[in-house]
Amino acid sequence: MSSIICRLTSHKINRNRVWYDGLHNRTNCERCGLAMIRSVSGWRAFDSESDDDPRRTAHPSASPN
Numbered sequence: 001m002s003s004i005i006c007r008l009t010s011h012k013i014n015r016n017r018v019w020y021d022g023l024h025n026r027t028n029c030e031r032c033g034l035a036m037i038r039s040v041s042g043w044r045a046f047d048s049e050s051d052d053d054p055r056r057t058a059h060p061s062a063s064p065n
């Protein structure tokens with residue numbers, strides 16, 4: 001799902017759902033649900049190719065428990 005607002009402005013960080021994956025803080029865009037990652041320069045869209053790292057752990061809510 002993409003949002004026109006996201007394309008025109010920027011993604012809206014959902015600060016209530018920030019979690020730590022072992023390397024970076026992560027969350028999703030509140031509007032379009034895109035995975036976001038907090039880099040040294042700020043929040044940006046998560047890139048599944050360049051950001052993929054085996055040290056990252058899944059979102060806590062994705063665990064089988």
Ligand SMILES: [Zn+2]
Pocket residue numbers: 003006010011012029030031032033034
């Ligand atoms: Zn968005």
